[in-house]
Amino acid sequence: MSDARLHAQIDFLIEIDKLKRxxxxxxxxxxxxxxxxAEHSWYLGMLAMTLAEYAPPETDLARVxxxxxxxxxxxxxxxxxxxxxxxxxxxxxxxxxxxxxxxFGLLPEDQAAPxxxxxxxxxxxxxxxxxxxxxxxxxxxxxxxxxxxxxxxxLYKVTQAQVMEKVKIxxxxxxxxxxxxxxxxxxxxxxxxxxxx
Amino acid sequence: MSDARLHAQIDFLIEIDKLKRxxxxxxxxxxxxxxxxAEHSWYLGMLAMTLAEYAPPETDLARVxxxxxxxxxxxxxxxxxxxxxxxxxxxxxxxxxxxxxxxFGLLPEDQAAPxxxxxxxxxxxxxxxxxxxxxxxxxxxxxxxxxxxxxxxxLYKVTQAQVMEKVKIxxxxxxxxxxxxxxxxxxxxxxxxxxxx
Numbered sequence: 001m002s003d004a005r006l007h008a009q010i011d012f013l014i015e016i017d018k019l020k021r022x023x024x025x026x027x028x029x030x031x032x033x034x035x036x037x038a039e040h041s042w043y044l045g046m047l048a049m050t051l052a053e054y055a056p057p058e059t060d061l062a063r064v065x066x067x068x069x070x071x072x073x074x075x076x077x078x079x080x081x082x083x084x085x086x087x088x089x090x091x092x093x094x095x096x097x098x099x100x101x102x103x104f105g106l107l108p109e110d111q112a113a114p115x116x117x118x119x120x121x122x123x124x125x126x127x128x129x130x131x132x133x134x135x136x137x138x139x140x141x142x143x144x145x146x147x148x149x150x151x152x153x154x155l156y157k158v159t160q161a162q163v164m165e166k167v168k169i170x171x172x173x174x175x176x177x178x179x180x181x182x183x184x185x186x187x188x189x190x191x192x193x194x195x196x197x
Numbered sequence: 198m199s200d201a202r203l204h205a206q207i208d209f210l211i212e213i214d215k216l217k218r219x220x221x222x223x224x225x226x227x228x229x230x231x232x233x234x235a236e237h238s239w240y241l242g243m244l245a246m247t248l249a250e251y252a253p254p255e256t257d258l259a260r261v262x263x264x265x266x267x268x269x270x271x272x273x274x275x276x277x278x279x280x281x282x283x284x285x286x287x288x289x290x291x292x293x294x295x296x297x298x299x300x301f302g303l304l305p306e307d308q309a310a311p312x313x314x315x316x317x318x319x320x321x322x323x324x325x326x327x328x329x330x331x332x333x334x335x336x337x338x339x340x341x342x343x344x345x346x347x348x349x350x351x352l353y354k355v356t357q358a359q360v361m362e363k364v365k366i367x368x369x370x371x372x373x374x375x376x377x378x379x380x381x382x383x384x385x386x387x388x389x390x391x392x393x394x
Contacts (some may be wrong), residue, residue, distance in 0.1 A: 009248060028214060030215075039235035045266045135259065142385075
């Protein structure tokens, strides 16, 4: 172990502590406060472990978990983008790429590269692992919204059609979870917690 | 997939969302607020990925990460126990076992058992994976305290000798990280942020 190597690793870890202060739109399941990116990332790791059987056969679960722990770190610089706000999406990809360069770049090069690859893979959804991970990232706020009388849906005037676009992403990563999400959406519309299209 | 099975899994996931509301003694790295168990668990997962090279050879990193994501879930019922408060430790083991039964027991039996085993393994530190995971759990607040002028140490009148007991646990799981932690402790004493013994 070289001192410089360990110090670079600790610098990276101190930097990513900031993810605990990046606040998302959706709330905790009890509606008490908005969620932060760090606890959200933990939660997705637990979703992966709990719902692993709905991933396609041969999915590398450890890689899914690693991807989910890492997937939001770029938001330390780039901020959280609400998935239903298209105006924020402009420029976001560029900001996130710059963030990935800077933050993963704090690590020794042999560690920065694989973390950066994990993040790229997640963003591009080009593997079963990435599609499953993204499906979990999309289903988690649906479960929370369904539990909290619509949660962010009525608050930000999101419609059923918009949510069903996200359900498609879930279906692509985990068909059975996609079907379950579609049922949550139907139920929320029936209960008046999501505006029908 | 049976509906009952998926519903049990979702019930478990809704229940463990409560980990985001279990508050620990130590603060974020910027000292702005106390940390919760969910974001702490994410952070330890990232420590495992970043510091993996200091684990003993052949350590199963995926198992370490899984263990760390799960390790504090029992605190939903049993509460956080400050590691330097011996009065709270009494009865804690029993409360945590009951919590493990109840919370992991929300899952289908074939999933409850392996999660319970992961948690037992962590608590008992009987494998290299568990010893490494516990080392990370002990080093994280030391890094935070070192960054925040002693953090919880002066606040709860913790002494160097008490912290060095925890450094031993780090050494047992990851000798190089133990040596690093010992240096942090020495530095903190020199800077007047930790009471010498």
